[in-house]
Amino acid sequence: MNNGMNSFEPKIVGFLCNWCSYAGADKAGVAQTPYPSNVNIIKVMCSGRVDPQFVLKAFASGADGVLILACHPGDCHYKEGNYKALQRYKILSRLLKQFDIAEQRLRFDYVSAGEGEKFVEAITSIVDNVKSLGPLSIKGGNNIWEQQH
């Protein structure tokens, strides 16, 4: 675990849904609440659109963390999209564990259109967690195995 540099600024990709969480992010912005700038926000119409391939692609492309913010249970504009998003996230977490990607790097939470504060809390939380975990280094290249002992 790399915990050295205080100057490490994690790169985080956030998938926010149009009707709830993205609106919640706007609310935080309008209220001028300060929040970390590490998250690149991608707006989707519904959290149910978030294909697990997007999450893996984000990690493979250099993201140190991924955030998925959905509507609260019962509030999805498309009725059940957020349940699918949650269920997919839970299965994906189990897969990531087997790939040795720390659990805190993928975060799922509920943020409604009025919850500017909760949005700030979700962002701050993942940035702090990933900062302490360090950068995610994807093993690349093709090396001859050297015996270690």
Next chain:
Amino acid sequence: MAELPKISIYWASSCGGCEISVVNLNEKILDVAANFNLFFCPCLLDTKKTDIEALPDKDILITFFNGSIKNEDNAEMAHLLRKKSQLLIAFGSCSSEGCIPGLSNLHSLDDQMNAIYLDNLTTINPDRIIPRHETIVPEGALTIPAIYDRVRTLSEIVEVDYYIPGCPPEPHQIWNVIDHVIKQRPLPERGSVIGAGRSTVCDECSRKKGNKSIKKFYRTYEIVPEPETCLLEQGLICMGIATRDGCGGLCPKVNMPCTGCYGTPEGVLDQGAKMAAALGSILDIGDVKGLTDDEINKRIDDIINEIPDFAGMFYKYSLCSSILKGKVI
């Protein structure tokens, strides 16, 4: 007599099943022999690497290359056969997507060597010897091909013209490709998957498909499935929903859920992620009105806890060609 075009079948890190599938062409092997000169196939013929090296470049019409790339010998043969072949086809799941050998990418090579040669209940190895690239003996240095720290697909080290998926590719599909070449029909765009469909196994499966809503997963030994209904609907984890068609849906026909051997469907980058997406859409956790977030999470956990090994099941054949390719650290 005009010389027949040469073809070769080579095996890298593989099990030999692809060669068996070729032999399972049965009488059609006579048509293959009538139209081609099977020049090089270490499993079945006695021609040697030096015979290949002696050929002019691109002298072999098609090389069917099966097996994944795990050591320097595999890589060297891949480069040699690429040079000497007009068409290099990744034949079978190992060379296309990594297949079973690829699952070793879930562990470091140190851990693998440890488990195989050292901390192993049935292995007596008091001197703690593990294979090395070079060993010094009184006569000099003995070498075996060096091993890479992870398994790779054929396309990770050379340009591949076509992919024939399957573990192994089904004989009728192998014949489809060979027949296509014999009849000199035009091949699709370079880099395409051939000898397979463009959809999923569900398209070829004869079971009745209804509304998918799963309350509980079962392991294959726990229930006897109904013969007519979709296996996934009955709680067996059938990978068919996230697997390319082309095999004929053979496994579900005999009550065996598909395990995914034909690899990623058309347009999909990552088979395991797509299976996670599919299962995530069809879990039935009942009515959640009034439940707390923790209670909802628990209901989901209770269902998915039945799955013992997510990566092993969802990426059984396609780990090497997936987006993350295995363990990242």
